[in-house]
Amino acid sequence: MERKDVRHSEIHFPEGIKWTRQRKAVYEVLWEEKEPLTPVKLYNLVEQRTADGEYALSTIYRILSAFEEKGLVEKDASMEDGTLLYSLRRGNHTHYAVCLECHKRIALANCPFAHLSLEQETEDFTITNHKLELYGYCKECRDSGRLRRP
Amino acid sequence: MERKDVRHSEIHFPEGIKWTRQRKAVYEVLWEEKEPLTPVKLYNLVEQRTADGEYALSTIYRILSAFEEKGLVEKDASMEDGTLLYSLRRGNHTHYAVCLECHKRIALANCPFAHLSLEQETEDFTITNHKLELYGYCKECRDSGRLRRP
DNA sequence: GATGCAAATGCAATTCATTCGCATCTGAGA
DNA sequence: TCTCAGATGCGAATGAATTGCATTTGCATC
CATH class of the missing domain: 1.10.10.10 (Winged helix-like DNA-binding domain superfamily/Winged helix DNA-binding domain)
Incomplete structure (x- = not known):
């Protein structure tokens, strides 16, 4: 083992x-x-x-x-x-880019909303958190030339 | 409603x-x-x-x-x-704010990434799409004063 | 309008992820 | 070391989603 x-x-x-x-x-x-x-x-x-x-x-x-x-x-x-x-x-806040071909998840270096305060108060809604995912194709799958939805 | x-x-x-x-x-x-x-x-x-x-x-x-x-x-x-x-x-692209208390989903008026082109090419990843969800508390649950995680 | 057939449906059985009940075991405080 | 609330193992139960198969049905063609 x-x-x-x-x-x-x-x-x-x-x-x-x-x-x-x-x-x-x-x-x-x-x-x-x-x-x-x-x-x-x-x-x-x-x-x-x-x-x-x-x-x-x-x-x-x-x-x-x-x-x-x-x-x-x-x-x-x-x-x-x-x-x-x-x-x-781990204290930090991570989003991922997900490859639609191989399903690999790649961590993004930083959050596009990092400049916003953590708690965002609006008229109708108090935002405490958010989740974001990007979709597309990773370098390897893109270059392999065999994409399911090209 | x-x-x-x-x-x-x-x-x-x-x-x-x-x-x-x-x-x-x-x-x-x-x-x-x-x-x-x-x-x-x-x-x-x-x-x-x-x-x-x-x-x-x-x-x-x-x-x-x-x-x-x-x-x-x-x-x-x-x-x-x-x-x-x-x-x-419906052609448009919608994100939602989700209430952590009552699980209601409220459509956002517009997408924060609307100004980016639909297909974003980077070194390692070709972005074709994205999904975003905001979390927090809706006006009704916030005002009801009975939140699970206040 | 009637006909034929590929595709869609209903039903039941199956798979797969997740939860639960209960008897047994164990970490950590006394 | 002793004790016991809480954690675990096991198997059964749940619930969402899928599948096989016999039957039905849009709809293209006559």
Whole structure:
């Protein structure tokens, strides 16, 4: 069983939550991955990198809910097809460009709304947050010349 | 919320597609509704407004896929929870402000990226489309004073 | 208006993601 | 070390979406 080297000292497990073996494993995988993950992908990654026991998929779901409640992760859905994606809250605020061909998600360097204040008050609506996704084709798919909708 | 009277003569059923009773009913409901709808809500609305027979939910799904393929409807998912939403393609390009309390979706008057050309070419990525959602609280929920995350 | 057939529908069964109930286990405070 | 609220594993239940197949139906052609 291949086991990636992890420097645990780098990871700081936030307080105020019970850190079980399973929760640590999930947190570590999220810490290492830069892309948002579906619960099932996360489950596979956790299974694959740990030798110390089996995990139940339902536990992964419960852990993600708990993390979300504590504000440790951000849950959002791809606007493309609605699949749920989880990523660690790292303080920064990221948008993605999604390739319509290979479904790769590329993080944008910065948010086009960064200059707006976080809380925007208008007559009818108080904006607290926003989500943006760009769609198109990544360099590789564009150059491969085999696009589904050219 | 005003309920518009529909003159069927206003509706133009695009050509190049077989217009069955069921497809017309779905198209009409989509035509009348300003908000994007889930397949199930659409199913209920169609059942409710037609006296001429029963509909199968699977048919609604197949009709929506067919409409999407023909470019008649736009399918997207709420970034909030991933529920699939369908709306008629009316040529314009709409974003929504979503109330985190009552889940109402309010159409924005215009797109903040309207000044950008539709196809944006960059080094690594060719942008063909984008989706934006604003989150926060609508006037009614804000004033009701009973917000879940105040 | 009648006919033929490819395509659309209804129905039931199936798949897949997500949630839930409950018995057992365990992290972390006393 | 002991204790127990809360976390987990497992399997069953839910719910959305898809699929296979027998039947029906627009609509192009006569």
